[in-house]
Amino acid sequence: MLNAKKRKTRKVSKGDVLLSSGDIAIYGYQVLSGCLRSYVIDRNGKEHILQFAPEDWLITDLDSAMNKKPSAIFIDAIEDSEVISVRVAEFMNFHSLDKNTLVEMNLKFRNSIIASNKRVINMLCATAEDRYLEFLETYPDLAQRIPQKLIASYIGITPEYLSDLRRKLANK
Amino acid sequence: MLNAKKRKTRKVSKGDVLLSSGDIAIYGYQVLSGCLRSYVIDRNGKEHILQFAPEDWLITDLDSAMNKKPSAIFIDAIEDSEVISVRVAEFMNFHSLDKNTLVEMNLKFRNSIIASNKRVINMLCATAEDRYLEFLETYPDLAQRIPQKLIASYIGITPEYLSDLRRKLANK
DNA sequence: CCTTTTTCTTAAGGTATCTTATTTTTTGCC
């Protein structure tokens, strides 16, 4: 997806913040190793994880980057990671791009829409237990690597309740 | 967004079903007048509205259309409507498209992603009351036109609970 | 290896939201 001129690789340590709420997003990040996440903090101070980005995933705040408005989200590293930084605005200057790149971007966008729509369906239809089981299927790898409280945040429940659910599942 | 060869206008009556769960989506619909909706039915038989498509909106199941797999959603008309049908697969044959069309598609996709992400954030962070108030702001028009039970389905609560919320809000 | 910090578990009580059922109001239709 990336052409050479706009690439820059960068090592980040666990805990490093790559985008803060209030900033305007300039870069997107493609993850080579490790794992990033994006999250929002609600008015009660609670974090809600929007996306995990392990190897090969791309993460950014499109809305902020494209519309030059302060981001509502944070992006940070939950493991030591290596990423490629992409200047989103330049990259989105469609008229400077060749057709192949546009086709590729369309594919990426399309897949993002499909993924995001699935998440909406999942949140509307599934119970917390369903969402946990689905998380395990979707990211069998991540479940071993990251703390449970991050999983809880992603599926939209408290860590305490996830702990309850896990016990109930184990007793089946 | 549409070029002449792939256009077909069509009148649909309130209640007409344009896509059923289990079918493979062939068409997308651009709404000229009236209003369509997409929804899923969960395992308990309850409907959850994913999207309203009043005038100028586009609605389809990208996942089904692109990956040729049975759709999980329904699309029907909640008002008498006039729509343009678009053959999604042909339209998505990127290599037959000119650059301008690709650029336009990228924009549309981008906006869809932004909208879908906002919905996820909204569902993770906001209470039912917040979501109702936000619906009123986002679709001041629709709130007058459609039954409350459809609004309840969209914001992810029961009609009874929406009724409660409205009373509480009125008593403030 | 030991200490500190973080994460996980457990439990009790609370709240938001659901379910079911009944009644009232609104809408659609001949």
Add this chain to the structure above:
DNA sequence: GGCAAAAAATAAGATACCTTAAGAAAAAGG
């Protein structure tokens, strides 16, 4: 304009999930 059908309101009891708090286990760091 009146009847049937759909939608909305109301209410009581149930449940999923949250809050708080405390202790146990695991991880991190020097």
